[in-house]
Amino acid sequence: MHVYNTESRRLDEVVPLEEGHIRLYTCGPTVYNAAHIGNFRTYVFEDLLRRYLKYCGFRVTQVMNLTDVDDKTIRGAKAAGKPLREYTQIYKDMFFEDIKTLNIEPAEHYPAATDHIDEVIAIIEKLFEKGLAYKSEDGSVYFSIAKFPNYGRLARIDTSALQSGARVAQDEYEKENASDFALWKAWTEEDGDVVWESPWGRGRPGWHIECSAMSMKYLGESFDIHTGGVDNMFPHHDDEIAQSEGATGKTFVKYWMHSAHLVVDGKKMSKSLGNFHTLREVMERGYQGREVRYVLLAAHYRQSLNFTFEAVESARASLSRLDEFSDRLRECKTSGAALPAWAETAKTSFETALNEDLNIAEALASLFDMVHAGNRAMDAGEMDWSAGAVLELMKSFDSVLGILEKPAAEVDADAQALLEARAKARADKDWAESDRIRDALSELGWEVRDSAEGQKLKKKG
Numbered sequence: 001m002h003v004y005n006t007e008s009r010r011l012d013e014v015v016p017l018e019e020g021h022i023r024l025y026t027c028g029p030t031v032y033n034a035a036h037i038g039n040f041r042t043y044v045f046e047d048l049l050r051r052y053l054k055y056c057g058f059r060v061t062q063v064m065n066l067t068d069v070d071d072k073t074i075r076g077a078k079a080a081g082k083p084l085r086e087y088t089q090i091y092k093d094m095f096f097e098d099i100k101t102l103n104i105e106p107a108e109h110y111p112a113a114t115d116h117i118d119e120v121i122a123i124i125e126k127l128f129e130k131g132l133a134y135k136s137e138d139g140s141v142y143f144s145i146a147k148f149p150n151y152g153r154l155a156r157i158d159t160s161a162l163q164s165g166a167r168v169a170q171d172e173y174e175k176e177n178a179s180d181f182a183l184w185k186a187w188t189e190e191d192g193d194v195v196w197e198s199p200w201g202r203g204r205p206g207w208h209i210e211c212s213a214m215s216m217k218y219l220g221e222s223f224d225i226h227t228g229g230v231d232n233m234f235p236h237h238d239d240e241i242a243q244s245e246g247a248t249g250k251t252f253v254k255y256w257m258h259s260a261h262l263v264v265d266g267k268k269m270s271k272s273l274g275n276f277h278t279l280r281e282v283m284e285r286g287y288q289g290r291e292v293r294y295v296l297l298a299a300h301y302r303q304s305l306n307f308t309f310e311a312v313e314s315a316r317a318s319l320s321r322l323d324e325f326s327d328r329l330r331e332c333k334t335s336g337a338a339l340p341a342w343a344e345t346a347k348t349s350f351e352t353a354l355n356e357d358l359n360i361a362e363a364l365a366s367l368f369d370m371v372h373a374g375n376r377a378m379d380a381g382e383m384d385w386s387a388g389a390v391l392e393l394m395k396s397f398d399s400v401l402g403i404l405e406k407p408a409a410e411v412d413a414d415a416q417a418l419l420e421a422r423a424k425a426r427a428d429k430d431w432a433e434s435d436r437i438r439d440a441l442s443e444l445g446w447e448v449r450d451s452a453e454g455q456k457l458k459k460k461g
């Protein structure tokens with residue numbers, strides 16, 4: 001498998017540091033409000049990456065951090081008049097609900113920054129030993145970028161323009177303002193009771209060092225893949241490189257991968273522009289998690305993706321086509337034992353596509369070509385293949401795509417009572433009553449099917 005490595009600016013073959021095992025760090029949410037679907041584009045891309053690595057046979061250890069202390073969380077908690085922990089807990093819970101809605105596989109570890117202050121302090125101490133950190137007049141600690149060779153190499157910033165000794169205290173800044181950045185921020189009035197002791201006095205960690213601390217704790221000083229949205233590349237990821245490599249003297253990360261933005265009318269979807277939709281809002285409009293997932297998944301991760309509700313509608317249509325095909329396969333009587341040639345072709349092209357930097361558009365095209373070929377074969381009565389084998393293949397594709405499983409429709413009490421009455425009627429061989437109840441269920445929007453395991457309800461339409 002090849003991926004586009006932001007650091008080398010080319011497609012590199014994925015060869016893990018430890019055989020058969022990929023260690024993956026994915027920058028997680030800042031838990032100061034409900035994540036918007038732009039954030040989820042990045043998490044869905046990371047989910048596709050994780051799932052495909054597993055499909056290829058790698059064991060994956062993924063860490064996604066929760067940024068629960070930084071400039072934004074402190075500001076938010078203060079505005080809401082809540083203690084930081086209580087405030088961030090609300091958004092942590094929401095995040096976990098939302099990833100379930102989007103069928104994002106859970107990572108192996110979700111460390112929170114506030115639980116890793118000791119690890120942060122240990123790294124800063126090492127940076128002091130190496131002469132890369134210094135304390136400023138106000139008691140904050142800064143990283144000296146002029147002392148780190150090749151600072152800014154990921155984003156390829158022009159270091160000739162660097163202002164040596166200039167400092168930036170806030171977590172986010174533009175490339176043009178590259179300066180010494182804060183590792184430890186001395187307590188100020190603004191921070192209220194958000195404060196920890198350190199060898200340099202009371203304060204709190206900077207945002208960038210949190211990710212160095214949590215990635216290295218769970219994945220080691222060197223690991224395979226680090227991802228995030230493209231806005232994280234600078235300064236966040238370049239600062240992570242400087243801090244981590246500065247402290248350990250080892251290469252921090254082998255492959256850097258960045259996803260392009262979800263945009264609205266050409267502008268990045270973001271809280272600050274106000275052009276965002278939370279997942280919850282989209283669901284309230286009557287869409288399903290898998291439909292939103294499909295939209296976010298279907299465009300190549302390095303291409304910016306324009307969000308529209310028409311796209312969600314068209315995802316719905318694509319998914320019904322896939323559902324109908326699966327239903328048809330389940331019902332048809334084929335006579336062979338193996339995959340037909342058209343499914344073998346789809347399998348090969350699906351894998352070839354994803355092997356090339358997760359070419360999802362091609363992978364989905366392989367799947368739809370298979371649906372087309374399968375429907376044609378069934379229309380023509382060519383049945384010397386195994387529908388079960390094709391269904392298994394669909395399932396294996398879906399271990400990567402995560403879009404085929406429909407949310408189980410809640411069976412309400414009325415339908416449940418009818419279902420039980422019908423079971424009784426059938427046991428009594430009262431077929432007229434059984435049919436009458438079938439019609440009653442149908443009026444409630446349920447299709448009932450009789451199978452070897454008993455009655456099955458399916459929501460119609």
Ligand code: AMP
Nearest residue numbers: 029030038039041042228229261262269
């Ligand atoms: P944040 O919670 O702001 O730290 O962002 C969490 C993740 O979402 C980061 O990896 C960001 O790069 C990513 N992100 C933020 N906005 C967008 C967007 N409009 N499209 C894609 N990814 C985004």
Ligand code: ZN
Nearest residue numbers: 027028211236
């Ligand atoms: Zn990070």
